[in-house]
Amino acid sequence: MSRLPTGGTRIDRSRPVTVTVDGTAIEAYAGDTLASAMLAARLPLVGRGVYSGRPRGIVGVGHEEPNAWVQVLSRGGEPMVAATALEVYDGLAVERLAGRGRLVLADDEVRHDALFSHWEVVIVGGGPAGRAAAAAAVDEGRVLLLDDRPALEPLDGVSTMARTTATGLYGHGRLVAVQRRDGGDRLHHLQCGRVVLATGAQERGLAVEDGDRPGVMLALAAASYVRRYAVLPGERAVAWVAHDPGLRAVLDLADAGVRVLAVLDVRDRIAEPYADALSARDIPVHLGAEVVGTAGDADGRVARVLTSAGDVDADLLVVSGGMNPAVQLWSHPGGRTRWSDEVAGFVPVVPDDSRVTVVGAAAGERLDRTYLPPATRFRSSVGEPERIFLDPHRDATLHDLRRAHAAGLTSVEHVKRFTTIGTGADQGRGAGVLSVGVLAEELGRPVGEVGTTTYRPPYVPLSFGLLAGRNRGQLSDPVRLSQLHDRVAHAPMEDVGQWKRPWYFPAPQESLDDAVAREVRSVRNGVGMMDASTLGKILLQGPDVGVLLDRVYTNLFSTLKVPQVRYGVMCGPDGMVIDDGTTARLSETEWLMSTTTGNAAVVLDLLEEWHQTEWPELDLTMTSVTDQWSVVAIAGPASRDVVAALAPGLDCSAEAFGFMEWREAMVAGIPARVMRISFSGELAFEVDVPSWWGAALWDAVAQAGAAYGITPYGTETMHVLRAEKGFPIVGQDTDGTVTPYDLGMGWAVSRKKADFIGKRSLARADAQRPDRRHLVGLVPVDGSSRIVEGAQLVAHGADLTAFPVPMAGHVTSAYPAGHDGRPFALALLDAGRDRIGEVLDAVDDLVPVPVRVTGPVSYDVEGARRDG
Amino acid sequence: MIRVPCPHCGERDETEFHYGGEAGVAYPADPGALDDAAWSSYLFVRANPRGWLRERWFHGAGCRRWFAVERHTVTDEIRSPS
Numbered sequence: 001m002s003r004l005p006t007g008g009t010r011i012d013r014s015r016p017v018t019v020t021v022d023g024t025a026i027e028a029y030a031g032d033t034l035a036s037a038m039l040a041a042r043l044p045l046v047g048r049g050v051y052s053g054r055p056r057g058i059v060g061v062g063h064e065e066p067n068a069w070v071q072v073l074s075r076g077g078e079p080m081v082a083a084t085a086l087e088v089y090d091g092l093a094v095e096r097l098a099g100r101g102r103l104v105l106a107d108d109e110v111r112h113d114a115l116f117s118h119w120e121v122v123i124v125g126g127g128p129a130g131r132a133a134a135a136a137a138v139d140e141g142r143v144l145l146l147d148d149r150p151a152l153e154p155l156d157g158v159s160t161m162a163r164t165t166a167t168g169l170y171g172h173g174r175l176v177a178v179q180r181r182d183g184g185d186r187l188h189h190l191q192c193g194r195v196v197l198a199t200g201a202q203e204r205g206l207a208v209e210d211g212d213r214p215g216v217m218l219a220l221a222a223a224s225y226v227r228r229y230a231v232l233p234g235e236r237a238v239a240w241v242a243h244d245p246g247l248r249a250v251l252d253l254a255d256a257g258v259r260v261l262a263v264l265d266v267r268d269r270i271a272e273p274y275a276d277a278l279s280a281r282d283i284p285v286h287l288g289a290e291v292v293g294t295a296g297d298a299d300g301r302v303a304r305v306l307t308s309a310g311d312v313d314a315d316l317l318v319v320s321g322g323m324n325p326a327v328q329l330w331s332h333p334g335g336r337t338r339w340s341d342e343v344a345g346f347v348p349v350v351p352d353d354s355r356v357t358v359v360g361a362a363a364g365e366r367l368d369r370t371y372l373p374p375a376t377r378f379r380s381s382v383g384e385p386e387r388i389f390l391d392p393h394r395d396a397t398l399h400d401l402r403r404a405h406a407a408g409l410t411s412v413e414h415v416k417r418f419t420t421i422g423t424g425a426d427q428g429r430g431a432g433v434l435s436v437g438v439l440a441e442e443l444g445r446p447v448g449e450v451g452t453t454t455y456r457p458p459y460v461p462l463s464f465g466l467l468a469g470r471n472r473g474q475l476s477d478p479v480r481l482s483q484l485h486d487r488v489a490h491a492p493m494e495d496v497g498q499w500k501r502p503w504y505f506p507a508p509q510e511s512l513d514d515a516v517a518r519e520v521r522s523v524r525n526g527v528g529m530m531d532a533s534t535l536g537k538i539l540l541q542g543p544d545v546g547v548l549l550d551r552v553y554t555n556l557f558s559t560l561k562v563p564q565v566r567y568g569v570m571c572g573p574d575g576m577v578i579d580d581g582t583t584a585r586l587s588e589t590e591w592l593m594s595t596t597t598g599n600a601a602v603v604l605d606l607l608e609e610w611h612q613t614e615w616p617e618l619d620l621t622m623t624s625v626t627d628q629w630s631v632v633a634i635a636g637p638a639s640r641d642v643v644a645a646l647a648p649g650l651d652c653s654a655e656a657f658g659f660m661e662w663r664e665a666m667v668a669g670i671p672a673r674v675m676r677i678s679f680s681g682e683l684a685f686e687v688d689v690p691s692w693w694g695a696a697l698w699d700a701v702a703q704a705g706a707a708y709g710i711t712p713y714g715t716e717t718m719h720v721l722r723a724e725k726g727f728p729i730v731g732q733d734t735d736g737t738v739t740p741y742d743l744g745m746g747w748a749v750s751r752k753k754a755d756f757i758g759k760r761s762l763a764r765a766d767a768q769r770p771d772r773r774h775l776v777g778l779v780p781v782d783g784s785s786r787i788v789e790g791a792q793l794v795a796h797g798a799d800l801t802a803f804p805v806p807m808a809g810h811v812t813s814a815y816p817a818g819h820d821g822r823p824f825a826l827a828l829l830d831a832g833r834d835r836i837g838e839v840l841d842a843v844d845d846l847v848p849v850p851v852r853v854t855g856p857v858s859y860d861v862e863g864a865r866r867d868g
Numbered sequence: 869m870i871r872v873p874c875p876h877c878g879e880r881d882e883t884e885f886h887y888g889g890e891a892g893v894a895y896p897a898d899p900g901a902l903d904d905a906a907w908s909s910y911l912f913v914r915a916n917p918r919g920w921l922r923e924r925w926f927h928g929a930g931c932r933r934w935f936a937v938e939r940h941t942v943t944d945e946i947r948s949p950s
Contacts, residue, residue, distance in 0.1 A: 171944040174869035191871075334943070573895075573911055605886070605928065612934045613888075613924065614895045760899035760907050 003040045004256065008230030010150060011036075017090040021070075031150060034083040034094060035061070035068050036229035044299045045214045046070070046083060050099025051395040055300035057214025059392075059430065060084055061221035061228075062148075063165075063460055064202040066393040066430040070094040071101050076109035078463060080425050085460070087150060087163075087180070099393065099424075110184035112466040119144045120193040122175055124166045124329060126152045129360025130198030134158045137196070144190070146177055164188070168457030169195065169332040173355055178462060185466050194355050197330055201323035201345070201361035204434050206240060206266075209293040209383030211319070212392045215302030216294065219320035223249035226256040234316025238305040239263045240291045243344065243374030245367045246320030247274045253318065254281050261312050262305075264289040271371030290380045291317065322374050324433045325362045331455040339448025340364055344374040346433065346452055376447065378437035390438060391431035393424035398438065405442050415439055416453050425461055428453065482533035483630045483694035494715050497598035499534040502714040512716065517817050520720050522711035523680055524819050524859075527636035529701050530713050532686060533694060535581070536600020537629055538593040538607070542620030545591045549583065552610060554740055554749040554756055560585045565660045565677055569740050569748045570603070571758030575767055577734050577743065579603050582677050584662050592625075596730055600626055610757070630694025632701050635684035635721075638708040640868050643667075643674065643685045645704045650674065652685075654867040668700030680721035681860050683868030720815045723826055726856030728775055733812040733826055739767055743775045744833065744856060773809055774832035777854035778825040781839055787814040787825040787851060788844035796839045800846055811842055819859055826856060870944055876931040888924030890914045891936040891949075918942060922949055 008029075015030035019037055028037035035058045038046060045055040046068040056067040061084055068083035073093040079101030083094075121137040123130045126147030134145040138157035145158050148165040164179040173192040178185055203218045205211070217233055219241060225231045236259050239250045247263070247270060254260045263278060264286045278285050286309040294317060295304040305312045322344040327337050330348045335356065337346040347364035350357055361367060379388060385399035396419045404418040415421070421435045422428025428435070432452060440447040468476070480498045482488075491502035506515040522528045540548070546558030553568035560566050565584040572578050579602070581594040595603040604624055611618060634642055644652045650665040657663060662675040670693045678684035689697050702710060719729070728734060728743050739762060740749050750756065761767060778787055793809040794800075809829035818824045825842070829835065836855060841848035855861070870882040896902055896910055915921060921941055926934050939946045 170869045172869060172871040172946075174871075605926070608932060609888070609926065609934060755899055760896075760902065761911070763900070764904060764907075 002042055002232040002235075004226070004230040004232060006230065007226075008228060010228040011230065017088055017092075019088050019090075019092040020094070022095055028088045030088070032088045032229055034070065034086040034088055034092065035065070036225055036231050037088050038068075038083060039225055039233050040229070040231045044301050045096070047096045048098040049212070049392065049395040053098065054212060054395075055214055056212060056392055057301070058083065058217065058233075059205070059221070060203070060218050061224040062202070064204075064218070064221075064426070064430045066391065066424070066426050069097050069099065069101065069393075069425060071097055076106055077104040079104055080461065082426070082460075085148070085165075089182075099395065108184075108465045112184045112186065112463075112469050114187040114189065114469045116189045116191070118142070118191045121196065122146070122190055122192040122194075123196040123198055124175070124177075125198030125200055125360070125362070126160070126162075127198060127200055127360060129200075129362075129365070130196070131155060133196045133198055133359050141193070161188075165460050166199075166329055167459045167462060169197075169329040169356065170457075171333050175329075176457070178460075178466060185463075187462075187466055187469060192355075194357070197326075197348075197356060197358045197362050198360045199326035199329060199358075199362040201325045201367075202429060203245075204321045204324050204430070206242065206291070206319045206321040206377065207379035207388050207390055207398065207434060207438065208240075208291050208319075209380070209387045210296070211291070211294065211317075212389040213294055213296050213300055213302050215296075215315055216317045216319065219246045219249040219253075219318035222258075222316070222318045223252040223256075226252060226258075232256060232258055234258060234314070236261055236314045237316040237318055238291070238307065238312050238314045239318045239320075240266075240307075241320045242266045242377045243320065243322050244271065244274065244370040244372060245323065246318075247278070248367075248369050249318065249320065250283070251277050251281070254283060258316070261314055262286060262307065262309065264291060264307055264309060266290055266377045267372070267375045269372070273369070273371065291319070292380050292382050321377060321434065323361065323367070325358075325364050327358075327362065328429070328455040328459050330356065330358055330362070331452075332457050337452065339446070339451075341376060342373055344376045346448075376437070378434050378441065390435045391419075391421040391424065391428070393426050393431065394420045394422075396421045396431075396435075401435065401439060402442065405439075410443060412436055412439060412450050412453055422453055427455075427459075480534070482531050483691040484531055484533065484632075484698045487695050487698045488531055488712065491712075491714055496534065496715070497600075499597055501534055501597070502531060502712070504714040504716045505712045513816050516716045516720060516815075517821065519711055519713035519717035520817070520819060522709065523636045523682055523713060523717065523721060525637065526711070527634060527638035527642055527705055527708045528711045528713040528717070529698075529705060530633045530635075530718060531694075531698070532631040532633040533629065533691070534597045535626075535631065536595030536597065536603060537624070537626045538595065538600070538604055539623045539625045540591045540593060540607075540620055541589060541622075542618070543589055544618040545589065545620045548607070548611065548615065548618055548620060549591065549593075550753060551615070551756055552607065553583075554758065556750045556753060557583065562587055563662045565662055565675055567660075567748065569745060570606075571740065571756075571762075573757055573761065575739050575758040575761030575764070576736050577728075577730055577738050577740060578606070578736075579730050580728075582660075582675075584675060586662075598731065600624065628691055629688045630691045630697060631686055631688050632694075632697050633679070633684060633686045634701060634705070634710075635678065635680045635682050637683055637865070637868055638705075638710075639683050639685055642701065642705045642708055642710060643687075646687075646700060647672075647674065659866050668697060668704070670697055670700075672697070678866050679718065679727060681725040681863070682721075682865050684866075719813065720818060723813050723815060724818050724824070724857075724859035726775070726777065726826070726858070728826070728856075729813070733775060733828070735828075738773070738775075738828065741767070742772050742828070770834070771831040773828040773830055775812075775856050776827055776829050776832035776836070777856045777858050778811065778814075778827050778840075778842065778851040779854055779858070780823050781850040781852050783822050785849045786816055786823050787811055787842050787849055789814045789825075791842040791844040791849070793827060793829055793840045793851075794843055794848070796841050796850055798841060798848075800843060800848065805843075808840060824858055825851070829853065870939075870946060872925055872927075872946065873937060873948055874925075874927045874930060874933075875935050875948070876933055877927060880927070880930060884927060884929040886926040886928050888926055888934065891922045891924045916941075 011029040026041040120141030343364040388398040494503040549557035814825035
């Protein structure tokens with residue numbers, strides 16, 4: 001053990017804990033990180049290089065750590081956690097990694113959550129500068145100080161949040177932070193009046209041949225292990241530094257009991273207080289000197305340090321190349337930085353009126369006991385480039401960087417992508433600036449001119465579980481159910497938008513195909529019923545509704561009389577179909593529009609947009625009433641008998657109740673609106689009742705229809721029925737490039753209206769090309785082969801290996817059986833209406849199915865069945 | 869995260885809104901009178917300044933009203949239109 005008998009500001013010696021590393025139990029104390037516990041237990045390595053397999057040790061003490069990634073096995077597990085940022089707990093179990101973790105597929109045992117809060121001032125970083133800034137801000141209102149250390153001293157008038165890492169700073173004062181909690185982490189969304197960044201500075205190393213061994217450590221990090229955790233990271237040390245804080249760390253290590261055998265400072269002189277202090281401890285100092293390599297023991301650990309001033313047997317090499325102000329958060333929302341020679345680092349450039357300010361070491365302020373400026377130095381002057389590791393996490397070397405340069409890359413962003421330096425889980429916190437410095441040397445340009453890569457959130461890795469928080473499982477997305485869902489819940493469901501709709505109603509042991517064939521036969525020959533409650537319904541009220549509908553639908557609506565219903569097609573300004581549906585005129589000033597199930601909110605938004613932004617003078621309002629109505633569709637030749645039995649007061653005859661009309665009636669004792677509309681081509685009625693009567697209506701229809709063999713059917717049968725009639729489904733048979741004319745629905749486009757949305761675009765030459773893709777029908781030439789949805793249409797017999805194979809269109813809807821039991825499909829086909837009768841191949845997965853082109857309507861072409 | 873000043877509800881998170889692009893692009897009074905170039909310009913061509921842009925927002929998760937604000941496309945600074 002290398003734990004000192006006393007000391008350690010962060011550990012609680014009264015609370016020992018046991019953690020397991022690769023099956024070996026090691027003792028630690030509450031407050032240890034896994035890294036300090038491993039150092040205390042003298043575990044020789046924490047992992048291996050992801051590509052090189054070289055042994056690697058702990059380098060840093062915080063988020064700058066490039067090597068110490070472990071796979072957490074306990075508490076559900078987590079891939080790739082930095083041992084330097086992982087607080088130990090009793091039962092913690094980890095595996096060391098070779099630079100790459102494994103996805104954890106098990107469910108999280110903990111539940112993460114999220115919290116939104118508002119603050120006048122938020123200070124990130126609880127060091128001296130952050131605490132001073134917090135104390136100075138107490139009069140401004142709600143002040144929060146957060147830091148990722150395990151505990152914070154209380155501060156009057158300031159809320160404090162420990163174990164909390166700010167991960168992203170965004171525009172308008174939004175800060176995101178993750179708070180580590182035992183029961184599950186919490187993602188904080190902090191809305192801040194102003195933000196003070198006191199994020200400190202991160203130590204950077206010096207690159208040298210074989211400088212990636214276990215036992216090579218950052219100097220201030222090594223001193224921190226002594227101070228915080230009372231752990232000695234080595235016994236016999238050599239130090240190599242380029243700035244005063246590195247010397248300070250060497251003294252701390254020496255005073256804690258590390259035998260410092262030599263100090264090499266790359267600078268030509270050091271300040272007197274350091275010279276005196278080192279001399280008083282009999283530590284030899286070599287100025288203008290450098291380390292040139294290391295030699296290892298059998299495990300690869302440092303055993304000997306090779307320097308320009310001679311070789312030294314040592315088990316620890318501490319290096320310190322300088323401090324990088326932690327400007328990542330500053331840079332997230334676009335804050336600029338500049339290189340400072342005085343700091344030997346990139347410092348933030350903060351405008352006077354900035355809502356975000358930076359203080360302390362993060363702003364480039366000197367650390368205590370800094371007398372002389374740092375040297376701008378990044379690596380030793382000699383060495384084998386393939387063994388000078390710049391980013392040990394990505395296993396990238398000086399050789400890799402030179403290859404990038406030789407390939408002509410000079411931008412730091414390009415070199416990053418070529419070498420992958422800085423793209424690991426540490427996001428270049430350790431290697432980034434060092435690599436920029438080395439690149440600048442290679443290019444012979446000032447470091448500031450080369451600049452840094454772009455820092456983006458998150459500052460530390462965030463788990464998907466944390467981002468999901470409580471929005472998982474049933475809470476991941478709302479599920480919408482119709483009011484009569486429990487009557488149909490036994491059916492397999494299809495997701496349509498957020499709605500669950502019955503897909504088909506299988507009898508015991510019945511397949512999808514068999515069930516759908518049976519349901520189709522029932523509707524075509526008898527009567528079927530379906531829950532149509534999910535279709536979107538928008539109530540439009542006001543004297544000008546007709547004017548609006550004339551503008552948004554391609555056909556004429558203002559002439560519609562009460563109690564009529566009309567089918568309409570809606571286009572975007574580009575002339576392409578965006579939705580369709582029926583609209584009923586309920587009174588002079590009230591209209592009920594139906595939309596497709598998945599598109600209801602989109603259509604309502606569009607109507608509101610046009611009304612508010614272009615035609616606010618129109619006197620009307622619109623309201624979504626989808627959830628206010630339960631709807632049962634009753635379709636088939638026997639549907640009139642069923643409705644007549646349910647509504648004795650309603651004259652259902654074709655003469656008294658015409659197609660595309662509606663009536664008010666009592667249906668099964670329920671006040672209802674009955675519409676004669678049909679999506680199947682059959683005689684059909686749609687019964688709308690206030691939503692809470694949905695289940696009662698369903699039961700009544702089922703009971704009244706029993707004598708006629710009424711059959712519930714689902715969305716699959718509905719699709720077959722409508723496809724046989726050539727009714728397109730917007731979004732399935734259309735894709736945003738399809739006009740009403742392409743669908744063969746020119747009859748629904750008014751030529752009389754001066755304008756409607758899309759009319760001008762439909763007049764473009766391209767919209768009138770005769771060879772546009774048209775909606776057509778397809779049947780297999782052999783009458784039995786199935787056609788696959790999404791299959792490409794190519795010339796019959798086309799050589800499928802002669803790329804590119806010219807595509808003539810694609811299959812948009814395909815079904816194994818229509819009313820005649822044979823497969824059929826709908827497709828979009830170049831100049832399709834001129835190619836009826838032609839034979840093509842429908843190709844899926846390189847398998848061609850010969851198909852014959854037909855008109856889109858394959859059943860009841862003359863439309864004789866709608867009146868029964 | 870942008871904070872959008874809704875004239876009806878006050879300043880709210882960007883996630884409550886839909887973005888509507890450049891403001892002030894009116895639907896032409898007589899689209900039929902426009903040639904193809906003028907019509908495609910209405911459909912597709914929008915200002916893309918480096919600086920202040922007057923743009924439309926829709927408070928879909930609030931008052932459901934459309935309104936215009938000015939936003940600086942570099943700094944995301946946002947203000948009510950003058």
